[in-house]
Amino acid sequence: MIKPRHLVVIFIPAIILIIWILYGFLSKNYQDAVKLKEIYDRDNSLDLIPILPGDPLIGNPRAATNIIVFEDFGCDGCAAQTALLDQLLEKYPDKFNIIWKGLPVTHFPDSSEEVHSYAYCANKQGRFSAFKDIAFANNKNLSTENLKIISDTIHLDPKELDDCLHSEFPKEKIKQVQDLAYTLNIASVPTIFIDNKEVLPQDSLEGWEAYFEL
Structure with a gap:
């Protein structure tokens, strides 16, 4: 007859082995689930924020990361944020570009x-x-x-500008952005997306560098 002490010696390694196998099984399933979620999130957000013809692009078109910004020229926060992002592009010209989407929300003055x-x-x-x-x-x-003065200052062709302003093109672009902002539930500007994920605006160049781990 096997003594209880001997049973303990026999069963403890077996229990440890079973626990180890179970842990490995659960761990693999968890990792697989995480990978599936990442694939699902990525595949279902690829075209969430489309880059459309006529969207201004600032920086290197071949840069690895697109920073998509919704801004309004009448917004002080947008002015501050665009200055920071310009600094980021100047310092890291091969890493980033900006896709600009103008969202007019201000009406005064x-x-x-x-x-x-x-x-x-x-x-x-x-x-x-x-x-x-x-x-x-x-x-x-x-x-x-003042807009005419700015246009003269940067040497826009007057006839091309006038033809464009009286065409449907700028109205269509503004409507595109407004519809997209509505779809994305954008409630304020500036609103920034990186890899189709909304991110908080940073308050310094160092803040953006920390965000990107540069």
């Missing part, structure tokens, strides 16, 4: 829809970045008169 129309038309002439910098620097006075 001037409705920002007109400045966004000018911006999209400036982009058609390859002068968006120059327009953006001056418009944000003067965002307290974006009257029609």
